[in-house]
Amino acid sequence: PFPIYARLREEDPVHWSPSLKSWIISRYTDVRDLLLSDHLSVRRLMQFYSSLPPQDAALLSDIVKYLDLWLAFRDPPDHTRVRRILRHAFTPKAVDAMRPGIEEIVHHLLDQLEERQADRIDLIREFALLVPAYVIMDMLEVPREMLAEFKSWSDDMAVFIGGARNADDKYHRAARGCQKMSSYFREIINERSANPRPGFLMDLINARDEGDQLTEDELVATCILILFAGHETTTNLIGNASLLLLRHPDQLAALRADPALIDGAIEEVLRHDGPTNALVRVVAQDHEIEGRKLREGERVFVMINSANRDPRIFEDPDRFDIRRNPNRHLTFGQGIHVCLGARLAREEGRVAVLELIKRFPDLALDDEPPEWLDAMVPRGTRRLPVRLRG
Template structure:
């Protein structure tokens, strides 16, 4: 175990319900007292200051290729159980270093251009209107906004992109939830390996059949663009295509669901800021950026130490896991004026929510567009939207994503 001189009373426990609901006081202490913190319970380093998080995300001293070592350390029974999910996750951009990462990202970027996102805007607006119409027609004022809106909007966008029927939402939600307990770092799930294997098996089987069908019977669209995407004669392999579809569906809806939920919660908890947005709808862009900074959908990014090195007096050894705490970095007062204030008019906002460098999120433009449309239309349709005072939000039990599992609201005051 690495030596540590951390204050004895400073413990970061992500399983503590109070920390799940509001981790920022602990992050503030970590930044001030122990910015490169060894967590015995997580067996990982916790890095919390803005400049450190940014520099590590840009550094070659850390690697995203963290699955192989983990997989090789598993007992044989667990390794067999996780064989398929590790096979596909190892093909995700998020877990690949150059040159493999460079090659796959270069191919995938053809399907994620600014023009492609612009073409999707009317569809996102239509989906938002459809879901809000359903809420208005349901005749109830008490709803879980995550289940009825924040989850469905990005899920339908991604499912439409991938040519997946919308009536499969429940299936894909179950499969994604099963994978999330493994990928997102859930701390309180005893059966996460079994669930992850099941979710990956179901999703990969579905996408492999869909890709085979689309290849045999071409149809214009995002999936066909992925199948046909080439760069200098190179293209995605069959396994890479399946892995990319899983990644697009999983990451494409989870992050945006949390963004919409967190944005709604923050605006309802900060009525003065909501009033500013209502008075000037053009503030929607800076509103979304401030949500991404103040309590964004990505709590942490995970890396492993690629080679032994010293970092602020600590010895980081090859193979050790590092959580670079993006949400802590985004509240660092050394980088942001009045960092703990939610200010939708903030001008200087170089948050790290979508990463840095070569691993900057490919789907960032799409997430932003969905967030802008979802929030603007939600508050236009339900001007009296309010939190349910008797039922507080329920936060995700996870290290990586940051959001609510349930967000009870009242559509009318």
């Protein structure tokens, strides 16, 4: 998409797309200013829900109940309240405490790859998908054996969230996935409340701000949100990092020689090929930008990955350079909704990439080319064929 982003930035930075019936915002300063503006709202769900025919609305009432409680879909003051409470669970200390668990997961997966003696593998399926899946399952106390079941529930729910089209039973699937997932989390939350045991889930249940706590429904919604927000994004961080490094052997060699470069390398992957191309907003109050008027109710795509390649901010923006400094990318968002899991995602990325290149010194791309996801929002590969032993 990058040549299109470049054209938009130069020719029409606040672009009205008739096919998407939405604004497309592509310059860094506009993206940042809009994310910081309280004229834009994240409550896009209700607009969609209220447009559904009654039988679909009835089917989806449960899923909408939970999504409506998601931090990511709430505006102040509801957002402010939930975010203040969640801050007490997502502390730097809590994330640091997860580091040994992340290392154990990464080592375990790499051990398995080593033992299997397979040379050609799909790095997404065999590694990049599994690291964040196991990290989140451990956080939320879902047994790792339930991976396949959990994945099918979340795929069913994603039919709704991801807006997949043209499936006759898509709302039935979404409703079923949500029902399974929410009752599962409700059970674990009740079990953990009755039998306290230290860990992230306990911290979440106990998180309190001036005496205020999350309700049981909010806890269930938050578990589902964490699962969605932290899984595919982090998979794409690990996948995109591997691909970029393998395509830039000089940078990979520099990183191997000096592993301290990993922090900069992860930031540069996040900038150059961030896992989320765009964020979506709805105009809550008329807003003027670059001489154009955004009107109440209109939808806005805020193009983060375009902002991250804006030559007004980044020198030679299409160059991948793990030593780039400064690197003020907008990949984790900006303002009140800025990613709560950024520290965790960076940690997962660092451990996964460093250990992978350490364990397989001859890692190389396979002749079979990677398959990119064909979607407007996520950026990453569906399949990334590599040779572990070169």
